[in-house]
Amino acid sequence: MTNRKSENMQANGKSERFIVPIGPQHPALKEPEHFRFTVEGEIVTNAYVRLGYAHRGIEKATEQRNWVQTNYLLERICGICSHIHSTAYCLGVEKLAGVQVPPRALAIRTLVAELERIHSHMLWLGVAAHEAGFDTLFMYSWRDRETVMDILEQLTGNRVNYSANLLGGVKYDIDQEIADSILEGIDFLEERTRHYLEIVTTDALFLQRTRGVGVMTKTQAEVMRAVGPTARASGVTRDIRVEAPYAAYPQFPARITLATNGDVEARFVVRIEELFESHRLIREILANLPESDLRARFPRRIKPGETIIRVEAPRGELFYFIKSNGSDKPERVKVRTPTICNMSSVVKLAVGHQLADIPLILAGIDPCFSCNDRGVIITRRQNKPDLWTWEQLRQYGIGYYDGNNK
Amino acid sequence: MEIINNLIALLFFPAGLFLLVLGLAYEWVDRKLIAQFQNRIGPRWFQPLADTVKLLAKEEVVPEGVNVALFKGLPVVALAGGLTAALYVPMAGLPSTYSFQGDLIVTLYLLSLLTLCMGLAGSNTMDRFSLIGATRTLTQLFSYEAPFMLALLGPAMAARSWQISEITAYTDGRWLILTQPLGFIVALIGLMGKLELPPFDAPEAETEIVAGAMTEYSGKGLVLFHLGKSAEMVIGLTLIAAFYLGGVANPLYFILKTLALLFIIAGLQSLLARLRIDQTVGLWWRYGVLLVLVQWLILIVGQRIIL
Numbered sequence: 102m103t104n105r106k107s108e109n110m111q112a113n114g115k116s117e118r119f120i121v122p123i124g125p126q127h128p129a130l131k132e133p134e135h136f137r138f139t140v141e142g143e144i145v146t147n148a149y150v151r152l153g154y155a156h157r158g159i160e161k162a163t164e165q166r167n168w169v170q171t172n173y174l175l176e177r178i179c180g181i182c183s184h185i186h187s188t189a190y191c192l193g194v195e196k197l198a199g200v201q202v203p204p205r206a207l208a209i210r211t212l213v214a215e216l217e218r219i220h221s222h223m224l225w226l227g228v229a230a231h232e233a234g235f236d237t238l239f240m241y242s243w244r245d246r247e248t249v250m251d252i253l254e255q256l257t258g259n260r261v262n263y264s265a266n267l268l269g270g271v272k273y274d275i276d277q278e279i280a281d282s283i284l285e286g287i288d289f290l291e292e293r294t295r296h297y298l299e300i301v302t303t304d305a306l307f308l309q310r311t312r313g314v315g316v317m318t319k320t321q322a323e324v325m326r327a328v329g330p331t332a333r334a335s336g337v338t339r340d341i342r343v344e345a346p347y348a349a350y351p352q353f354p355a356r357i358t359l360a361t362n363g364d365v366e367a368r369f370v371v372r373i374e375e376l377f378e379s380h381r382l383i384r385e386i387l388a389n390l391p392e393s394d395l396r397a398r399f400p401r402r403i404k405p406g407e408t409i410i411r412v413e414a415p416r417g418e419l420f421y422f423i424k425s426n427g428s429d430k431p432e433r434v435k436v437r438t439p440t441i442c443n444m445s446s447v448v449k450l451a452v453g454h455q456l457a458d459i460p461l462i463l464a465g466i467d468p469c470f471s472c473n474d475r476g477v478i479i480t481r482r483q484n485k486p487d488l489w490t491w492e493q494l495r496q497y498g499i500g501y502y503d504g505n506n507k
Numbered sequence: 508m509e510i511i512n513n514l515i516a517l518l519f520f521p522a523g524l525f526l527l528v529l530g531l532a533y534e535w536v537d538r539k540l541i542a543q544f545q546n547r548i549g550p551r552w553f554q555p556l557a558d559t560v561k562l563l564a565k566e567e568v569v570p571e572g573v574n575v576a577l578f579k580g581l582p583v584v585a586l587a588g589g590l591t592a593a594l595y596v597p598m599a600g601l602p603s604t605y606s607f608q609g610d611l612i613v614t615l616y617l618l619s620l621l622t623l624c625m626g627l628a629g630s631n632t633m634d635r636f637s638l639i640g641a642t643r644t645l646t647q648l649f650s651y652e653a654p655f656m657l658a659l660l661g662p663a664m665a666a667r668s669w670q671i672s673e674i675t676a677y678t679d680g681r682w683l684i685l686t687q688p689l690g691f692i693v694a695l696i697g698l699m700g701k702l703e704l705p706p707f708d709a710p711e712a713e714t715e716i717v718a719g720a721m722t723e724y725s726g727k728g729l730v731l732f733h734l735g736k737s738a739e740m741v742i743g744l745t746l747i748a749a750f751y752l753g754g755v756a757n758p759l760y761f762i763l764k765t766l767a768l769l770f771i772i773a774g775l776q777s778l779l780a781r782l783r784i785d786q787t788v789g790l791w792w793r794y795g796v797l798l799v800l801v802q803w804l805i806l807i808v809g810q811r812i813i814l
Contacts, residue, residue, distance in 0.1 A: 121635050121716075129714035140639075143784065232714045234705060234781020240545040306706060307780040456639065457783040460714040 121456065125154050129232060129460045132470035136463075140456055148451040150444060155471035163434040168194060168268060168403060171431055178436065179472045180261050181224060184210075184217045185414040187266040190434070192347055193410035193423040194268055198403045203393040204349070206270040211349035212386045213256070213265045214412075215379040216283075219290065220249045221415035222372045222379075225467045226297060229369065232460035233310045238300060245293045248286045255279060270396020280387050287380050294376045301369040311366040315450045315462040318363055325449060328442045329417020331466045334371045335363035341413035348412075353385050368465045402429050414439055416467045440466065440473035516605075521598030522590040529599075530737025531555040533744070533769060540773035555737070559730050567726035572633045581628045582724070582731035588620030589738035596745050597675050600761035606672040611663055614671065615656055618742060621735045622648045622701065628732075629720025640719025643710040643784045647700060650788040651707070654795035655697030661690035661802055662750040665810075671749075679754035686809075689802040691751045693795055698743040699772055700791070702736060706779035707787055744768050 118139050125133035133154035139147035159178055163171045176187040188210055195202055223246040230238035250260050257263035257273050265271050275283075301307060317327065322335035332339050341347070342355040358374045360367035407424040417439030424433040443466035450462050489497070517523055534555045542549025569575055595603050595610040603610075622644060629641025663669055665687070666677035684691045700707040711719035718724075721732060748755050748764035755761040782790065 119635070121639065128717055143639075230780075234708060234712060234714070235779075236705075237545050237777045238780075240547060244546055304780065306782065309786055310780055310783065455783055455785065457709060457712065457715055 123459070129463070130470070131228070134468075134470045136459075138451065138456065138459060143455045143457065145451050145454055145456060145459065148448045150448055152441075152444070152470070153474050156474040157471070160434055160436060163431055165430070167429045168401075168431060171434065172266065172268060173264060175434070175436070176262050176264060176266075179414075179438070179469055181221050181469065182217060182414045182416065182419075182472075183262045184213050184265060185412055185419055186436070187264070188214060188348065189410050189412045189419055189421045190423070191266045191268055192412070193408050193421050194403065194431075195399075196410065197406050197408050197423060197425055198268075198400055200269050200397050200399055202270055202397055203395065204352070204391040205274075205393040206395050206397075207349040208352070208386050208390055209271045209273065209275060209395075210266060211353065212275070212383060213253070213263060213271075214348070215382050215386075216249055216253055216256075217263075218379050218415045219376055220246055220253065221467075222376055223249065223290075225372060225415075225464075226369070229365075229461065229464040229467075230307075232464045233307065235307055238297070238307075242297060245290060248290055252283050252286045255282060267396055267399075269399035270394070272395075274395055275387070275390065280390075283383065283387060287383055291377065291380045294373060294380075298370070298373045301366065301373065308366065310458075310461060311369060312362075312364060314365045314458050315454065315465055316362070316364045317446055317450055319361075321449070322363065322446070325446045326442055327417075327446050327466075328439045329414070329467075330358075330368060330371045330375065331417065331443045331446065333358060334360045334367035336361040339418070341411050341418050345411060347410070349386065352391075353382055353389075355382060365461050365465045372467075402427060407433075416440060416469060417442065438469065438472040440469045444468070444473065516594060517590075521596070521601070521604060522593040526590060526593045526598070526738050526741060527734055530734060530741050531559065533741055533765075534737045536766065536769055537740075537773050537776075540770060541777050544774060544777040559734065562726055562730035562733070565726040567728055568723075570632055570634065570723045573631050573723070577627070577631050579728065581624045581631070582728040582735070585621045585624035586731045586735040586738070588617045588624070589735045589742065592617035592742050593738065595671055596742050597671070597749055597755055598742075598745060598761075600755045600757045600759075603672055606670060609669045611659070611669050611671050611674065614742075614746070615659065618701065618739055619648065619652060621732075621739055624735075625720045625732060628724065628728075629722075632723040634723050636716040636718070636722045637720050639716050640710050640722065643716075644703070644720050646784055647703070647707065647710055647787055650791035651697045651700035651795065654693050654791055654799050655701060657796075657799040657803065658690045658694035658697060659746065659750060661687050661799070661806060664803070664806055671746075675749045675754055678750055679756050682751070682753040684751045687751070687802055687806065689798045689805075691747070693799045693802070694747050694751065695768065695771065696775075697795070698740075698747065699775065700787070701743065702740055704772065705776045706782045708781055709784045709787060712781060741765070 119141070121138045121140055123136040123138065124130050125135050135151040135154065137149040138145045159174060163174060166174060172187055172190055175190045176183045178186045223242050227239040227242040227246070230236070230242065253263060254260050256275070256279055257265050265273055301311070317335045319336045322332045322337045327335065327337065328339060336359055338357055338359065340355065340357045342350050343357045346354065356378055358371050358378055360371045403425045405425055405427040407422070410421045410423070412419050419439060420437040422433070422435035423431060426432040447463050447466060451459055454462060519525055535550060535552055538554070539549040569578055592614045594605050595614045597603050626641045626645040626648065629637040629644060662678055662683050663674055665683060666674040668674055668677070703710050711721065716722070721729060724732065744765040745755065745761070748761070748768055752764045752768070755764055
C-alpha cells in the first residue's frame with residue numbers, strides 16, 4: 102500500500118510535491134473553478150488557477166439578439182450584481198444612440214444599484230464569515246440581508262434580476278409608500294451594519310484569522326491592477342463612482358471608502374463601511390428625487406459607432422465595450438467583470454500562507470466565477486488566423502473535444 | 508447470571524443501545540441549540556436517528572488503494588472504544604458497571620481511541636483532503652490531550668484515588684468547580700477539542716479540506732464514526748459533570764447537569780470562529796497547559812496547608 106501511495110504522489114509531480122486540488126467541485130466554492138495549491142505541510146508554496154468552467158457564450162449570444170433583448174440577457178451575467186450589468190449596457194447604448202435619459206430614471210437606476218450593493222456586500226459578509234468557520238455571523242448577516250431583498254422585491258417584483266432598466270429609462274417608479282419602507286429598512290440595516298463592523302474589528306478569535314492575512318501592499322495592488330473594494334482595502338483610490346461619475350452620481354456624489362492595511366480585515370472594513378455610504382446615498386436620493394418622465398423614446402436601430410462605459414459594480418470596475426453597425430442588433434458587446442482583474446492577486450497572495458488562510462484570501466476578492474469565465478484561446482502554432490469565423494471556432498471546438506476524448 | 512448481566516451491560520445499558528440513543532438525543536440537542544443561537548429553526552428531534560438509518564442503508568464505497576481490512580475495521584474499533592469507556596463511567600447517575608483502581612486512565616485512553624482511529628483512517632486513504640485532515644486530527648490530539656487529561660486528574664488528586672467510583676463518591680455533593688475553576692474550564696474546552704467542535708474544527712474544516720479524515724468514508728463506516736463521536740460526547744459530559752458539578756448521583760441530576768454543560772458548549776460553538784491548526788496548538792500549549800498547571804499548584808499547596 103505504501104508503495105502505491107508514493108507512486109501515486111510521484112505520478113502527479115516530478116518530485117514529492119503535494120498538491121491540494123480545490124475545485125471544480127469543493128465545499129469552499131459556490132461555483133465551479135479549479136485551483137491547485139502546492140503545499141509543504143500547511144504552507145502553500147505555489148498556486149495555480151484554471152478558469153473557464155462556467156463559460157456560457159453570452160457575448161456571442163448578444164450578436165443574435167436585438168438591442169432590447171440583449172439588455173435582459175446581459176442582466177443574467179451575474180446573479181448577484183445583475184442590475185449593474187444592465188445599467189452599464191443601457192448607459193453605453195444610450196450614449197451610442199444619443200438619447201437623453203430623464204433625470205428621475207437615472208436617480209432610480211442609481212438607487213437600485215446602491216440597494217444591490219447593500220445586498221451584495223451583506224451576502225459577501227456571510228460567505229466570508231463562513232469561510233473562516235464563523236457560521237453565526239453568516240446566519241445573522243444573511244437574515245438581515247433579507248430586509249434589502251424584500252425592499253428590492255417590493256420595488257421591482259423580483260429578488261434578483263430586477264429588470265428595472267429599459268433602454269432610455271426605467272420601468273418602476275418610486276411612490277411615497279415604497280420610499281417610506283425603503284427608509285425604514287435602511288434604518289434597520291444601518292443599525293445592524295454598525296454591529297457587524299464592531300464584530301469584525303473587535304472579535305479576538307475572528308481577528309486572528311483576518312488581521313495580517315493576505316496582505317496586499319498599495320504597490321502590489323497597483324501592479325496587479327486590482328479593482329473595487331479589494332484595491333481600496335490596500336489604499337488605492339479607485340472608485341468609478343468618484344473618478345468618472347455616471348448615471349445620477351454627478352448629482353449625488355459618492356465618497357470613497359479606504360483602508361490602508363490591505364489584509365483580509367481591511368477588506369471586511371472597507372466593504373462594511375461602503376454599506377454606510379450606500380445607506381447615505383439612498384437617503385439622499387430619496388429626499389431629492391427629481392420629477393420627470395421615467396423613460397425617453399428610443400430608436401429601434403442605432404447608428405454605427407462604438408463606445409466604452411465603466412461603472413462601479415459591488416466587486417469593482419465593470420467595463421463594457423459596445424459596437425453598433427447600424428442594424429437593430431449589436432455587432433459586438435465585450436464585458437470585463439471585476440473578478441478577472443482581481444484573480445491574479447489570489448494566486449500571488451496565496452503563496453507563503455497556510456492552507457487554512459486560502460479560503461479567506463479567495464473570498465476576500467469576492468469572486469464571481471461565472472461572470473469572469475471567458476473563452477480565451479492562446480495559440481501561436483499551426484499558423485492559425487487571428488480572426489476566426491464562427492464556423493472555424495465550431496470546428497475547433499469539435500476537434501478539441503474529440504482529441505481530448507481519445 | 509453473571510454472563511447475562513455482562514451481556515446486558517454491553518448491549519443495552521450503560522453501553523450499547525442506551526448510549527447510542529442518548530448520543531443521538533444529545534447530538535440533536537446540540538444541533539437544535541446551535542440553530543436557535545444562530546436564529547435558525549434547526550432539525551426535528553428524529554433527524555440524527557434518520558441520518559443514522561439512512562447512512563446504514565447506503566452503499567459503502569471502498570476507495571482504491573486502501574487497506575480494506577483497516578478501512579472497514581477502524582470505524583468498528585472507534586465505536587467499540589467509546590462504548591467500552593461507558594462501562595467505567597457513572598452513566599445516567601447509576602454506579603459504573605465495572606470498577607478497578609486506575610480505571611480513570613483506562614477510560615481516558617479508550618476515549619482517545621476514536622481520535623486515533625480517525626487519524627489512522629484518514630492516513631489509510633490516498634485522498635489529499637483525508638491526509639491533511641488526518642495530520643490535523645493527530646496534531647490536535649497531541650495538543651489538547653495532555654491538558655485535558657491533567658484537568659481530569661485534578662479531581663482525582665483531590666479524592667486521592669484513580670478510581671472513577673471513588674472519585675465520584677468524593678465529589679458527590681462537593682462542587683469542585685468552585686475549588687478548581689481553572690481545571691473545569693480546561694476540561695470543558697478540552698472536550699470540545701476532542702469532539703472537533705468549533706472553534707477546534709480545523710481537522711474537518713469543510714471550506715478547506717472537505718470533511719478532513721472522513722472524506723472518503725460513506726455509509727456504514729461514516730455512521731459508525733459518527734455514533735462513536737456522539738457516544739464520546741455523552742461520556743465526556745458525564746465525566747465532567749460527575750467530577751466538577753457535584754456528582755451525578757441520580758438520573759435527574761445526570762440529565763440536568765450534562766444538559767447544562769451541553770448548553771455552554773453549544774453557546775461557545777456558535778460564538779467562536781474556527782482556529783487555524785497552528786493557533787489551536789499554540790492555544791493549548793501556551794494557555795491550556797499553563798492553566799492546568801497553575802490549578803495543580805494551587806491544589807497541591809492547598810492540600811498541604813489544610814492537612
